[in-house]
Amino acid sequence: MVYFLGILISLAAGFLVIRLLAPQRLDPILRILLALALGLGMDGTAAFYTHILFNQFNRWIPVGLMVLGILLLSFFLDKNVREQASKSTKKAKNKPLKNTTFWGEIKLTQAHAWGLLTLGVLAVPLAIGAHYFPLGGWDAWSCWGLKAKFIFLGHENWKDALAPGLWRSNTQYPLLWPLINVWFWDLGGQFNQAVPMFNSIIIALLTAGILLFGLWELTGMLFASIAAAVIVTALPLGVLFATSQYSDGLLGLYLLSAFMSFLLAEKYDLPKLKILGMIFLGLLSFTKSEGLVAAGIAALGLFWHERSDKKELKGLILAFFIALLPTIIFTLFFAPKNEAFINGLTSMDKPATWDRLLFILAYTGLEFIRPQWNFFWLIVIGGILLAGKKLWRSTLGVIGLTLILYMGVVTAYYAVNTFFAIGWWLNTTLSRILFALVPTITLWVGSGLRSKDA
Amino acid sequence: MKKLKIIFLICLISAALFDLLAAYAQAIAQLQDRTSIPFHSLGFKFMGLENIFKGVRTVGYYTDKDLNDAQAIAQFEQAQYMLAPTVLDLNHTQYHWVILDCTGPQAAKEAIQRLGLTPLKINQGIILAYNPNGI
Numbered sequence: 001m002v003y004f005l006g007i008l009i010s011l012a013a014g015f016l017v018i019r020l021l022a023p024q025r026l027d028p029i030l031r032i033l034l035a036l037a038l039g040l041g042m043d044g045t046a047a048f049y050t051h052i053l054f055n056q057f058n059r060w061i062p063v064g065l066m067v068l069g070i071l072l073l074s075f076f077l078d079k080n081v082r083e084q085a086s087k088s089t090k091k092a093k094n095k096p097l098k099n100t101t102f103w104g105e106i107k108l109t110q111a112h113a114w115g116l117l118t119l120g121v122l123a124v125p126l127a128i129g130a131h132y133f134p135l136g137g138w139d140a141w142s143c144w145g146l147k148a149k150f151i152f153l154g155h156e157n158w159k160d161a162l163a164p165g166l167w168r169s170n171t172q173y174p175l176l177w178p179l180i181n182v183w184f185w186d187l188g189g190q191f192n193q194a195v196p197m198f199n200s201i202i203i204a205l206l207t208a209g210i211l212l213f214g215l216w217e218l219t220g221m222l223f224a225s226i227a228a229a230v231i232v233t234a235l236p237l238g239v240l241f242a243t244s245q246y247s248d249g250l251l252g253l254y255l256l257s258a259f260m261s262f263l264l265a266e267k268y269d270l271p272k273l274k275i276l277g278m279i280f281l282g283l284l285s286f287t288k289s290e291g292l293v294a295a296g297i298a299a300l301g302l303f304w305h306e307r308s309d310k311k312e313l314k315g316l317i318l319a320f321f322i323a324l325l326p327t328i329i330f331t332l333f334f335a336p337k338n339e340a341f342i343n344g345l346t347s348m349d350k351p352a353t354w355d356r357l358l359f360i361l362a363y364t365g366l367e368f369i370r371p372q373w374n375f376f377w378l379i380v381i382g383g384i385l386l387a388g389k390k391l392w393r394s395t396l397g398v399i400g401l402t403l404i405l406y407m408g409v410v411t412a413y414y415a416v417n418t419f420f421a422i423g424w425w426l427n428t429t430l431s432r433i434l435f436a437l438v439p440t441i442t443l444w445v446g447s448g449l450r451s452k453d454a
Numbered sequence: 455m456k457k458l459k460i461i462f463l464i465c466l467i468s469a470a471l472f473d474l475l476a477a478y479a480q481a482i483a484q485l486q487d488r489t490s491i492p493f494h495s496l497g498f499k500f501m502g503l504e505n506i507f508k509g510v511r512t513v514g515y516y517t518d519k520d521l522n523d524a525q526a527i528a529q530f531e532q533a534q535y536m537l538a539p540t541v542l543d544l545n546h547t548q549y550h551w552v553i554l555d556c557t558g559p560q561a562a563k564e565a566i567q568r569l570g571l572t573p574l575k576i577n578q579g580i581i582l583a584y585n586p587n588g589i
């Protein structure tokens with residue numbers, strides 16, 4: 001029960017931010033899904049500033065911060081709506097603008113029912129899978145859940161989680177996913193294993209929903225959008241990783257949400273939605289080290305893409321850095337050095353070799369044809385061939401380049417860091433890295449197939 | 455081009471249906487699976503120790519198992535998860551409390567004698583010992 005109160009608080013906070021940023025047309029269900037994704041990130045950020053930065057472990061402080069935020073945002077939105085209503089009354093009496101209500105326009109159609117039904121159908125295997133692995137996968141209890149427990153139960157001693165002896169838990173990794181779960185434990189007043197389990201299901205459904213309703217908004221093709229969301233979520237690997245309580249699901253959600261915001265901003269000429277996109281990129285950077293790399297590449301690409309409008313660009317840079325602040329603070333002042341790193345370029349004992357690089361490339365090639373992907377990459381290749389040049393123009397071009405550069409950086413890191421035996425390392429991590437990219441790849445190809453100018 | 459797009463759409467919907475059926479088949483298999491108990495965890499044998507370790511920041515964790523073996527390292531990491539926020543210092547025994555996870559009773563007995571520990575509790579092969587000279 002308390003968990004659902006937490007979801008409501010997160011949803012309300014995210015909803016108010018999105019209403020302030022995008023008062024104009026945006027599908028109501030998509031708005032709610034993006035709002036919850038944002039709200040969860042705000043929970044984690046509130047827990048970061050209170051618990052981590054200011055060392056405050058009274059559980060009501062991060063919860064109160066969110067409630068205070070909701071009150072302030074409601075005040076601003078109400079003021080905003082009143083101003084708009086007064087303007088619209090002056091312009092056209094008896095015909096107020098559709099967006100001058102607090103909630104905005106909410107009009108549900110049969111298509112929404114199909115979309116929601118799909119999410120309901122997808123929720124069943126996710127819930128069963130999550131129940132089957134209540135503690136999640138290996139990295140859930142050895143890394144993400146462990147850090148959350150240290151922060152929530154260890155209070156002032158939470159930094160013990162960063163002790164060199166715990167190097168196996170990737171002590172240098174950012175903390176957004178653990179902190180989101182900590183915020184829910186703060187609200188409930190106790191550690192509860194069900195929280196990360198439920199949150200991982202919510203994140204998987206948010207990813208599916210944002211992809212489904214977003215693609216529908218962008219392409220107008222409902223059943224193709226439903227099919228795309230089903231493929232992404234119901235992949236054998238998709239269900240496995242979604243219920244593993246890893247941060248990769250969150251990485252996938254924020255990367256998708258960021259680019260979705262930009263594509264919608266472009267389609268409906270809603271420049272403020274780009275600010276939302278930048279906030280999502282900031283949150284993405286706090287999910288994992290890989291998220292920071294992806295956020296950096298995507299942000300640079302988008303800044304370059306938006307370079308013609310200097311005023312808008314300043315706003316985007318500011319929004320990105322505000323959302324990036326927890327990552328910067330954590331990386332500079334808290335994160336220990338990566339104990340699982342050997343620079344193969346300088347190491348005599350474990351040098352990076354051409355054979356290692358060739359092995360990585362061959363393994364990656366073979367990964368795409370492994371049966372666990374159920375023809376997914378074949379469909380992607382088909383889509384890329386059909387969409388052709390459209391995929392390399394405008395925002396879609398930035399998405400394509402981000403994906404390529406990100407995989408380039410990941411490959412280089414596999415090659416240079418010779419700490420782990422490469423076969424084992426690729427076997428345990430590569431599919432997870434690709435899994436986090438799958439929603440964005442689907443958005444990229446799906447939008448490209450219907451894009452006119454892009 | 456239009457025909458190709460229609461073929462692509464059919465492939466997309468077919469793949470979605472295939473994935474969905476596979477996901478449901480997997481879910482049904484998980485529901486019917488009674489051999490690998492869903493709530494089973496290697497870390498459950500450490501439950502209860504968190505009450506003894508209240509306020510203790512670090513305890514020792516001694517094992518003679520091969521840590522390249524996935525099962526051994528998984529057991530250590532699940533123990534760490536169960537007992538957080540107490541840190542388990544792997545193969546360091548200078549603390550008041552030491553957990554022993556040995557390959558057998560004889561190996562455990564030898565380790566206890568060698569390290570000068572006093573065994574207090576045993577649960578499924580896991581021994582909690584006290585180190586009178588611990589820090």
